[in-house]
Every structure is written in structure tokens, then in C-alpha cells.
Amino acid sequence: MKKIDVVRQILAGKSNSIAKKTAQAFAPTNIALCKYWGKRNGEINLPMTASLSISLGDKGATTTISEIAARHDQITLNQQPIDIETAFAKRLAAFLDLFRPTPTTRYQVNTEMNIPVAAGLASSACGFAALVLALDQLYDWRLDPQSLSILARLGSGSASRSIWQGFVEWREGEAAHGMDSHGVSLPEQWPELRIGLHLLNTQQKPLSSREAMLRTVQTSQLYSAWPNQVRTDMQALKQALATKDFARLGQVAEANALAMHATMMSAWPPVIYSQPETIAAMRQVWQLRAEGIEVYFTQDAGPNLKLLFQANALAAIQTVFPQLQLCLPFPRHGKG
Ligand code: PMV
Secondary structure, three states: OOHHHHHHHHOOOOOOOOOOOOEEEEEEEEEEEEOOOOEEEOOOOEEOOOEEEEEEEEEEEEEEEEEEOOOOOEEEEOOEEOOOOOHHHHHHHHHHOOOOOOOOOEEEEEEEEOOOOOOOOOHHHHHHHHHHHHHHHHOOOOOOHHHHHHHHHHHOHHHHHOOOOOEEEEOOOOOOOOOOOOEEEOOOOOOOEEEEEEOOOOOOOOOOHHHHHHHHHHHOHHHHHHHHHHHHHHHHHHHHHHHOOHHHHHHHHHHHHHHHHHHHHOOOOOOOOOOHHHHHHHHHHHHHHHOOOOOEEEEOOOOOEEEEEEHHHHHHHHHHOOOOEEEOOOHHHOOO
16 A cells, blocks of 8 residues: 555545645644564554654654745745755655645645654654644645544654653554554543653764664564563553552653664664764763653664653753753643
């Protein structure tokens, strides 16, 4: 099944012949507590396993879209025009090809992100989710959230979870067409939960998660253990959410991230996203824990760590990580 077939199925009976002048939408970025690592179908981004994330409140992407009369799409990111020959613009244009009402339709797409772009901070997740939400408004499709999640998944797997705030489970599904592989919003609220972004300065050119996943699935001996790890971790995380057991939540998330990175490290050629500073920061987290401060980390396809803690630990953590960028996943429930 091709991406375009999925889009046709979802938009059956919907029209994109009447566009509003312009539409705008926001989508939060999300951090996985149980990671998505490996695809069973790379064309329509069907995952090998389920995953579970937390969205980052007001941290994400705001995308404005309109149809324009031009030869090429016009794309800006944080007000900077993006050259149409860049990999970023090509990926976006290929995604937009799925939705153009006529072959000559072109778009102006302006995206503002208040998180660092392409630093393993899930900028593609919020980027594709915001784009799909903006298209839904532009053409007044009024799709249900699950359909929006499937469309976002076609842009980037983790984008399927950025349609909602709060905790989100992305179910792997079993159907070949993937209509059962979408996000599901979980009801638990955790107002005291904090995510701290510990950003490391790195000049290294990142290896895309797409390439790294493929290499891991194809060459890592350890990958066969990953689906079992996910099954156990998903269950443990859901239990931790139900009982509001922060230590369990943190332990499972940290161990899950380390296990994912272990599968990558055993791929060939090896994939190592950590820098020496990443490992040093991990040791600082473990030292804080040894001193009784409940803080855990998770790490995605980049060298940065995301710290997980509760509001009452913030001051102690900031003494060790003064540059920490604080995110409130449940922002309406007060600051701090
Ligand atoms: O959605 P992608 O293709 O950028 O992959 C995301 C992969 C991880 O961030 C490492 C894990 C995850 O579940 O978000």
C-alpha cells in the first residue's frame, strides 16, 4: 500500500476543492517514555511495536498554510526561507504532494517552532502534526483525531502521537493498510510532571532516525529482544500512570531509552548518538538519584537528554543543570 492510497481512503467523500484563504494550527512535540524504534513498513511508517509518549504542552510547532500561485512551494521555518533543494523542503513537498487538489497547486507553509529543530527533539513530530491539522482546517475536512494521527504518521512515525496533549499511546495495529495504527489519548493527568531539556552543543551531522532504525532492524542481533522489552515496558508504564508511581515511570522510561540505544550500538555500522557530555550528564542524574532526588532521563535520536522529574525536585536539579529548559506537559495546572 502506498501513502497516497492511505490518504485517498481517509479523505474519501471529503473535498479539497474549496480552500480557505489561510489556516493555522499548533501541535505539541512529544517525548516517548516507551520508544518507537523500527518499522514493519517503511512506506507508510508502520511500527514494529507500540509506543507511549508525553506531549510537551506549549512547546511545538505552529504552522500557517495557504494555496499560492507560484511554480514552487514556499516554505519558511522560524521566518527563514528554506531553499527548495534542501532535504527538508523536498521531504515537505513530497508530503504536500499527497494533498494537492491539482498537480499545479502550490503552498506557502510557514512554521514557527519554539524547540530546537532537528536536535533529536522531535521537531518532525510536531512539524508534521501541525501541518496535518492546518490542512484539515484549510480544506475544512473535520477529520476525527485518529484519522489526523494516521495522516501525520505518513510524514513521521512519532507525529502520530503529536495530535494530542498529555499521555498518548501509539498502537502498532496489525492491518497491512495501517488504519489501526494510530495514536490514542490516555486519560491520566499528571500536573506535577516536568520535562527538562538538557541541550548539548553538538556540531555533528545527525544520522536520521529513519536510517538508524532501518540499520538497527537489519543488522542488530539485539533487536530481536526489543519487542519483548516494549511489551513489558508498556504494561509497566500504564500501571505507573494508573497508580501515579513516579519512580516506576522514571525507571521504566530510562531503562527503555538505554535499551533502545543498546540495540543501535550493536548495529553495523554502529549507531551512537551519545557524546561524552551525554554520558557525563547521565552520571550527574544518577548522582542526584543517589542523593535522594527523583530524576530520570530519556534520550532520542540525538545527544541531548530529557530529564523527567516532579515539580518539587526542580530547585535541586537546577543546581546541577542550571541551563535546563523546562517544559510543563500539563500547563493549565499552574507553573513552577
Ligand atoms: O518519528 P521518527 O521517524 O522521527 O522517529 C522517532 C524515534 C525516536 O524519537 C527515537 C523514538 C520515539 O518514539 O519518538
